[in-house]
Amino acid sequence: MIYLDNAATSFPKPEPVYQALDRFARTALANPGRAGHRMAVQAEGTLDQGRHLLNQFFRGEAPQRWIFTLNGTDALNLAIKGLVQPGDHVVTSDLEHNSVSRPLRALERAGVITLTRLESEAGYLDPAAVAKALRPETRLVVLTHAANVLGTVQPIEAIARIVRQADSLLLVDAAQTAGVVPIDLKTTPIDLLAFPGHKALYAPTGVGALYVGPRARPRPWREGGTGGDSSSEVQPEEYPYFLEGGTPNVLGVAGLIAGIDWVNEQGQETLRRHEIALLTRVVDWVEAEGAAIGWRIAGRWDPETHVAPLSLVPPEGLSPSDLGGILDSSFDIAVRPGLHCAPYIHRRLGTFPDGTIRLSPGPFNTPDHIDALLKALTEITAGVV
Ligand SMILES: Cc1ncc(COP(=O)(O)O)c(C=O)c1O
Incomplete structure (x- = not known):
């Protein structure tokens, strides 16, 4: 299969990740515990190693300050639900994934918060619009670093400075950028950073992380065992245990460590450039041939501020879900049709409710894969339109 759905989860993983998972599962997959037997201490050491690596x-x-979570959704919910209080104002955007939009909308509907949803322009947010939306009661600004439908990378440094100046907290959803766009928490005033491990950090599914900076103190999302001091009646105050209850996905963390090591070896910009080079073939095809038969690109294409997801709007009469099915069953090509858990941006782009076809190449895709996709799109369009 030609897999072009890396924005959903990366596949395949780099070989060292498979090796690390196999090795760890066979030799060290104990329940991590600071006061336990040697294998438990080894598993705890893997969690420590993972936190050190993320921090670097x-x-x-x-x-x-790095809290292991189940996925991106878990990290975002921990931050959002742990921070807001009745009467708070929260700013977000129409580019967000449902893992941000749904918890915020539910809090708004329950009368806990008021919410401002900023409108993007061709897939990009204007920092000036963020500045305008901030109020004295704005506790939290929750924004994606790159839109999962469009791949457009937001001007997060400028936004972060504006939010810090207003003394609000900034939570960044880095699901689509962690591993391809360097994020420097020392120079960019981001208070909380959430991401899954299973996308461009090449961990298996089931592990993610939330960074909690010193200005934020979320309430625990779940309380329970921490593998250490059991005498306290309530969750221990110190991080990471304050926000981590229960047996963590230590196997996933072993995979995450191998994934990040691999990304460091390749270089984030090299990995992003590879994806952009592949997408450029698609953009060139749309311009040279596709547009004439009704295809267009959603959002603005700027190779300097783009990551792997790229959404194509098919010609009228060709539904994204049918196209996805035909590509899968007749051409052995995996893409992601539909709304991509992000309905607001599709409404904004006029592609609601059918959505788009989202392509997201990864490091193991080649120009031949893209050429096979473009040939398939040409053939399908010729047969239907
Ligand atoms: C931008 C964005 N945020 C959050 C998520 C949620 O991540 P997860 O599926 O790991 O919970 C995704 C996943 O597709 C995403 O693309």
Whole structure:
């Protein structure tokens, strides 16, 4: 199969990730515990190693500020639900994934918060619009670093400075950028950073992380065992245990460590450039041939501020879901049709409710894969339109 759905989850993983998972599962997959037997201590050591690596990779304040979560959704919910209080105002955008939009909308509907949803322009947010939306009661600004439908990377440095100046907290959803766009927490005033491990950090599914900077103190999302001091009646106050209850996905963290090591070896910009080179073939095809038969690109294409997802709007009469099915069953090509868990941006782009065809190449795709896709799109269009 030609897999072009890396924005959903990366596949295949780099070989060292498979090796690390196999090795760890066979030799060290104990329940991590600081006071336990040697294998438990080894598993705990893997969690520590993972936190140190994340802290180096994103240049955070301290390893213990990295909280392991189940996925991106879990990290975002922990931050959002742990921070807002009745009467707060929250700013977000129409580019967000449902893992941001749904918890915020539910809090708004329950009368807990008021919400401002900023409108993007061709897939990009204007920092001036963020500045205008901030109020004295704005506790939190929740924005994606790159739109999962369009691949457009937002001007997060400028936005972060504006939010910090207003003394609000900034939560960044880095699901589509962690591993391809360097994020430097020392120079960019981001308070909370959430991402899954299973996309461009090449971990298996089931692990993610939330960075909690010193200005934020979310309430625990779940309380329980921490593998250490069991005498306290309530969750221990110190990080990471304050925000981590229950047996963590230590196997996933072993995979995440191998994934980040691999990304470091390749270089984030090299990985992003590879994806952009592949997408450029698609953009060139749309311009040279596709547009004439009704295809267009959603959002603005700027190779300097883009990551792998690219959405194509098919010609009228050709539904994205049918196209996705035909590509899968007749051409052995995996893409993602539909709304991509992000309905607001599709409404904004006029592609609601059918959505688009989202392509997201990864490091193991080749120009031949893209050429096979473009040939398939040409053939399908010729047969139907
Ligand atoms: C921008 C964005 N945010 C959040 C998520 C949610 O991540 P997860 O599926 O790991 O919970 C995704 C996943 O597709 C995403 O693309």
